[in-house]
Amino acid sequence: MTLPEAFGLDGRVAVVTGAGSGIGRATARLLAQSGAAVVCADVDGASAEAAAAEIGSGGATALGAELDVSDGAAVDALVARAVEELGRLDVMANIAGIMHEAASVADTDEATLDRVLAVNLKGVFFGCQAAARVMRDQGSGSIVNMASGAIDVPTAGIVCYAIAKAGVAQLTKTLAVELAGNGVRVNAVAPGLVMTPMLARFIAGPGGDPATLQAASEQMARMTPLGRMGEPEDIAHAVLYLASDASSFLTGQIVRPNGGVSMP
Ligand SMILES: NC(=O)c1ccc[n+]([C@@H]2O[C@H](COP(=O)([O-])OP(=O)(O)OC[C@H]3O[C@@H](n4cnc5c(N)ncnc54)[C@H](O)[C@@H]3O)[C@@H](O)[C@H]2O)c1
Known part of the structure; x- marks a missing residue:
């Protein structure tokens, strides 16, 4: 499949968190196939390196990096490394996330609440913050955050996950307003089940x-x-759309590749 120019990422630099597995891995691969140099970051450093090696063997530029997104200083350092080694930052795809064992609100323990909010909400916040500082000075860029269909369909047992993802949606909209005047777009993807x-x-x-x-x-x-x-590639295609100039008139939006499960 050849890409129309608007979907191409030639000369762009992308950071993908959660790039070692699943949706993040498919996204890192697709952004690279579309022309971007990609930093593959994951808390599982070996899987990040494997993703970068796979992409590199296809001829694209890729770096692997171990990163815990819940560590704000580490996220800042990773983004600084991307700019230092690859020259700029055009796409920040905040995809890393975790699920937790099913528990009702009444039975959720504080450690689970803290852990899920730290990775799924604060982790995306830190990614947004680090990218915003670079992109607002650069005067361009696209931030893509991974939300979830859980923001639309309340489901018993996954409250920590759902409230973190709802926070990601609101973070996305707020940052979109803040950065619109700097040529930076901020959108989210809310996948169905993959x-x-x-x-x-x-x-x-x-x-x-x-x-x-x-x-x-x-x-x-x-x-x-x-x-x-859904397949991971279904979600990666939505990320590519939001990352590329094809979506140049979209900001603050939640795109829902979910097979029609919810239509808010
Ligand atoms: N699979 C689905 O049905 C689905 C639906 C909606 C949203 N999502 C979201 O998509 C994203 C990717 O999920 P997936 O299904 O591909 O899962 P996955 O487990 O295959 O991949 C998640 C990756 O994130 C990494 N990760 C976990 N904690 C991290 C941390 N603290 N720092 C850096 N990396 C970390 C993991 O090591 C893993 O490689 C998540 O944000 C998830 O919430 C998934």
Whole structure:
């Protein structure tokens, strides 16, 4: 598939968090295929390096970096490294995230609340902050944050995850207003269900039973108007759209690749 020029990222530099697995990995790969030099960052340093090696073997420029997004100073340092080694920052894709074991509001423990907010909300906040400081001086850039369909469909048992993602949506809109005058756009993606390692662990536990996962996938596909679950590439395509000039008139928006599950 050849890309129309507006979707191309030639000469651009992208940082992708959570690039070691699932949606982040597919996004890092696609942004690189579209012409960007990509920094693949993940708390699992080996998976970040593997993503960068895979992208590099395809001929694109990629750096792997171990990064815990809940550490603001480390996020700042990673963005500074991207600018120092690759010259600029055009795309910040804040994709890293975690799920937690199902628990009602009444039964949620404080450690789980703190951990999920630290990674899924503060981690995105730190990524936005570091990118905003570079991009506002540069006078251009696109920040893409990973929200979730959980912001639209309240689901018992995932309150920590849902409130973090709702915060990401509001952070996205606020920052979009703040940076609009600097030529920087800020949008979010709220995916429906995608069978990544994160969702598989949530449904069936670590190393979960394939039959349980298959049955859950079939049930989720039946609940989806388009009749299937999402693939990581479905979400990566939405990120590419928001990262590229193809979306140059979009800011502060939540794009929902979800097969039609919710239509707010
Ligand atoms: N899979 C879905 O159905 C779905 C739906 C909606 C939203 N999302 C969101 O998409 C994003 C990617 O999820 P995925 O499904 O690809 O999961 P995944 O587990 O496959 O990938 C998440 C990646 O983030 C990394 N990570 C976790 N904590 C981190 C930290 N503190 N710092 C840096 N990296 C960290 C993990 O090591 C992993 O590589 C998440 O934000 C998730 O909430 C996923």
